[in-house]
Amino acid sequence: MFSSLLSSSPLFLLSLLLFLAPPTAADLLYPDCGTTGNYTTNNTYDFNLRLLLSNLTTRTFLAGGYSNATIGQSPDQIFGLALCRGDVNTSSCRSCLNTASVDILRLCPNYKAAVIWYDLCRLRYANQDFLSMTDNNPQLFLKGVDGIPDGDLFDELVQKLVKAVTDWAAFNSTRKFATGEVNFTTAFPKIYGLAQCTWDLKGFQCQQCLQWFFGQIPSWFEGERGGTMLGVRCYLRYNVSKFYQEASILRLASQLVNATAPAAPHTPDREEDESIPEEITSVKSLLIDLSILRVATANFSDVNELGQGGFGTVYQGILPDGRQIAVKRLTISSRQGLEEMKNELALLAKLQHRNLVRLLGVCLEEQEKLLVYEYVPNRSLDTFLFDPIKSKCLRWGRRYKIIEGIARALQYLHEDSQLKIVHRDLKASNILLGADMNPKISDFGLARLFGGDQTEGTTSKVVGTLGYISPEYAMRGHFSTKSDVYSFGVLVLEIVTGRNNSDPSEDLLSYTWDKWSEGRSLEILDPALGHHCQGSEVLKCIQIGLLCVQDNPSDRPNMSTVVLMLNSNTVSHKAPSKPALCTRKSRGAYDHNLSRPIPMSPNEMSITELEPR
Template identity: 45%
Template sequence: MISHKLCCCVSILVAPFLAQLASGDVLWQECDNSRNYTANSGFQSNLKQLSTTLPTESSSSPTLFATAAVGAIPDTAYALSLCRGDTTNASACGDCVANAFRDAQQVCSYNMDVTIYYDPCYLRFSNQNFLTSIDNTKRHIMPNGENVTSPAATFDAAVGVLLAAVADYAALNSSRRFGTGVEDLDVSTPRIYAMAQCTPDMAPADCRSCLEGIVSVMPKHFSRRQGGRILGLRCNYRFELYPPFSDSPLLHLPAPASGVTPSVDGDGGGRRNKPSTILLALAVALAVVSAALTFTIVCFCVRRRRRQQELPSQPYSGNWESVPNINLPMLDLSALEVATENFSEGNKLGEGGFGAVYKGSLADGQEIAVKRLSQGSAQGIAELKTELVLVAKLQHKNLVRLIGVCLEEHEKLVIYEYMPNRSLDTILFDPERSKHLDWGKRFKIINGIARGLQYVHEDSQLKIIHRDLKASNVLLDSDLNPKISDFGLARLFEGDQSKDVTNRVVGTFGYMAPEYVVRGHYSTKSDVFSFGILVLEIITGRRNCGSYNSEQSVDLLSLIWEHWTSGTILEIADPSLASRSSVPEEEILTYVHIGLMCVQESPADRPTMSRANAILNSDTVSLQAPSKPAFCIRACTAGPEPRHGASQGRGRPAVVSPNEVSLTELVPR
């Protein structure tokens, strides 16, 4: 019994020591003293919650990478952690991240923005949202070891070749965005070892670009040095004369040439080389670089040829970050370049936060719309995967049809049917074009949107919440039939799970339900709220977020409620409707009534889409009197809202939300 108690006590005392060994010494920390929090504050509470959940998420992730955000602005705590790609013990990864939280709060007491690095892992937390950025400019340079003396040019060239090869491997051949390698040299310096890593959420092209940025400064900071490393939040590398990683290297480069013997000089000095030695060193360096370039070009050509041979006959089933359960036609990049005239400006239909959309025509004459995700858009990867999974499985006449996809040469392209009348907002809010939208056409558009929304909520095998339903995401075909598009922000829910909570609110101001904006709660009733806004916009021809007249800026809901209570609702109908004697006033009043029911403050007071459809298609269903609509937003900025994380330096004021609402404005086809 005594022995058992003694073992328990020893375990309790030794556990913190073993945990510390898992992370080792702090390599570097960066404390932002300009932003501090206080004890027992909301930020400290959110940070404490992160410190308990993020280590587990890191250790349970196949890529040993995790990001999270907890709480509401201004106390939101954002965090990112990454363990080294050769880590085989997941619990050690979690221990390292847990220690990082503890040490960060000790060495940078009460700082709201801290970055801390260990050899096996690193962590950053902040009250500012840095998670959508792939910026790597904040980096720490750590030379290691003594200098090599002769020939320095050969050694530096060999290090450069090895780092370039390891960076390529990390970017292109590893789900963990991690690579290791070894290069043979000579008797005096037998081998050089290197490793490189990016955060796994980066696209291959972004990872390669990030690593190129820090490898390019190697000669400036590490020339002739036996080792060195650059620590960055998004990418890092290290080289040494011994293996700085576990297991066998993933790459093995042969010796570049013989006859040159580097040696170690303890005082960092060196002896002058004879001219013949210098020329030999330069020749060897050029030979190494030339051989490496030739090898890279050959591999690239072989890989491209294989891909071109395989893609036409096979649907996409590769491991592009494991896109699940889809079977889509793959279109050749060359065919899409011809169809869009090499993505010419003349064929561009619009551009948004994730990239541009181009009109094209395939060889068989079929017109298409090609959404081209920008290569620098890291945030768009998850949204593209969502669209591929969802839209490929959704088949309804009021949903845009997905034709195929192209994932070739770092391009990410999604191909849809072309909608000649583009999006609803381009007609509805245009004073001239809206004159062609008589009540019959508006009636058809409202009912089509309602049917499509009921399908994704209740009738499809996948139960989906769109989360960004708005006029610019409703496309119109040649007969003005509406089709809902842009499922990049959609969420799945299963069985009876009709609502959920998110830490990152995404969508567009003016269309989002109050419970979503304030608390992050979303459900099918969130989409019903957006549908109600659309109905009221279609009837009035006015945006929910915009100026009503030159003297007063009033949001649409406040305006409609004012006229509804005074019995003058027809006065704010679209002027093109008011000027026509054949407009059925009772139908307009009914549709306004339905719109108001959909924008009630409590989700329980809003109808389901099947109920809304029943009301829209029946003359006998009675409606209860609506209450005042949910929050009436005043002084909104007219026009499209900037996407969260996008550049806002175009002379347009940024839209600010108390809950850091993430915005989308992808101009549809």
């Protein structure tokens, strides 16, 4: 038996529990009459309302399942929307809305606002403009039958299923609709899930709406065989019995039975800092069909576009097994040709580290060149660091962990993996941030592999990003692991200051050096950090940053030394010299000469807690 709880007034609805039965296709779930006033029968508002309901019914079934409309002028203006469940046909949609249009006037007589939910459709109108907002209230919760075997596994699979249908509805469906199933037990062979949003929501708005419902599951539906969460803007439901009409869009694998849908090869999800022993042994094991990637990205829809770069476009997608992916689609005229792609593929296939973006697969069909990576939800570091609003999300403790994570990844690339790799394009936009803001180095298209005892190389084709390229590489084409160390130093100073060194108007190295040499290092701290940081850690990072950008590569520390400095308060190091390419804007010229090292003042050597002035 279902129980029903409206989030705004659960105590009132508790008295109705005995009168509610599990919904069938034609069942009314619940009406909610608004609190914004009443109208008089046969007045202008009454006429406008009846006209609105008639128009919504017709327009919704003609449009294929959703419409919104506004009728009249203030104070008799009315806003409305209608939505049919994504798996119902037009005849059922129209029938449900015709019934809703009659029932909403009968059950909420003379109310200026109301919403009514059915299993197959919902209808809402109001005298206030809710269409310009994403507010999901009011909301209705329907509880399922008690008693589920193996509750821990059930909860885990529900979480997996709900996340998959949420992301598919938000980013892979123009109708903002998804269904899915996952194998469970013999007694209950499958768990079914459904997610839906109104079509006018943007992808991230739909995702946020559904994720809020997802967060309510533990408190509302613990021990239940299913749950239904209905709002004005989105709808989420799961159950051990199938409750929708069409075949599931997504079929997920569980720990018990393999899914029947095709999936990309599995890459272990490990969180250790050390390398993962298992490796992808051949390109063949990485191949993914183009048809799968087209479905996963809604045929590379603009809605799923994550960003563009010099080599092509990156799209978000969802594989049939529910995993989120990022697909790097190289343009035919891309500077990163087949050789660069093979280079990135060969390198990433052998690299496994929690601070490196994982490669999941590749597609080379119909002149397409596609690399498939794990999806990293918080985009790149630069989108936070150089944004005046988002930068406030990067508090000092989080920034310090980001610096540590990047350092560990470089140590792995330079010293700890089976290969010695120079990235050659380390910058803020190539640092992706996971759900917990864990940093992951990406884009290995320009990386170079050193074999045996090789420690450096030379090229006549200098590639990379101005502001991050080391002077010996920019001027003479010499690159080594110390080239990455230089880029890391620039990145550390950007994280501390919030300034973008690749911006031609910035002279971050001179600015930092001047403050350091004057004993006023803490003045360079990003204002977005306020006064909530550990001064000793800030000073340590400034010192590390300056050491890494010294002109002579041999004077720069290796990454194992950097990691040791970051993780210890007792390790000391020589004072840095004047940075490479350090300029003063008033002179308008580069000064490549090294000045004598300037010793740190006592407060700069301290490891006590300091606050910026």
